[in-house]
Amino acid sequence: MHCQPQDFDMLDRRLIDCYQRDLPVCPQPFQAMAERLGTSEAEVIARLQRLQALDVLSRVGPVFEHTLAGASLLAAVAVPEEERDAFAELINQAPGVNHNYAREHHYNLWFVMTAPEEQCLDERLNHLETMLGRTILRLPMLESFHIDLAFTIPWAELERI
Missing domain, CATH: 1.10.10 (Arc Repressor Mutant, subunit A)
Known part of the structure; x- marks a missing residue:
C-alpha cells in the first residue's frame, strides 16, 4: 500500500x-x-x-551493540536443497540462533549464533555441527560497521508534493 x-x-x-x-x-x-x-x-x-x-x-x-552483550558469529552450512527447510528448523532450535536465512550458494543456510562468551559459543557451534552432521563454516567479524538507518522526515515538504 x-x-x-x-x-x-x-x-x-x-x-x-x-x-x-x-x-x-x-x-x-x-x-x-x-x-x-x-x-x-x-x-x-x-x-x-x-x-x-x-x-x-x-x-x-x-x-544492541552486540560486542558488549557477549560473543557472536556469522555461520553457514551446506545442506541438500531438498532438505533445507528441515535443516533450518534444526538450526532454529539451537540456543542463541537468530537471523537464519537461505542463500543461493553452496553454503545455502546462513545464521548468526550468540552466546554469553566465546567458549560457550564454540560449544554451541560444536554441538550444532554434531547434531546436523555437517561442517559449519565459521565467519568471525573482523571489522565492525555501523549503518545508521534513521533519517529526518521533511513532513512539510512532503505535504506540498
Whole structure:
C-alpha cells in the first residue's frame, strides 16, 4: 500500500520521528514511549501495528551493540536443497540462533549464533555441527560497521508534493 503524508497524524509523525533511535530499554518500553508522547501504551501499540501493516515500519525493537552483550558469529552450512527447510528448523532450535536465512550458494543456510562468551559459543557451534552432521563454516567479524538507518522526515515538504 502506498501511503501519503496526510495519512499520518501528529502522533504518527512524532512516533516515527522520536523512535527511529533511542527505543527505551526497560520493562515497559511502550509505556515509556506513551508517557513521552502524551498518550496511552495501548495507543502506541495500536499505532505501531498500523504502521507495520502499512509497511511504513519493518521492525520495532532496539539494536544492541552486540560486542558488549557477549560473543557472536556469522555461520553457514551446506545442506541438500531438498532438505533445507528441515535443516533450518534444526538450526532454529539451537540456543542463541537468530537471523537464519537461505542463500543461493553452496553454503545455502546462513545464521548468526550468540552466546554469553566465546567458549560457550564454540560449544554451541560444536554441538550444532554434531547434531546436523555437517561442517559449519565459521565467519568471525573482523571489522565492525555501523549503518545508521534513521533519517529526518521533511513532513512539510512532503505535504506540498
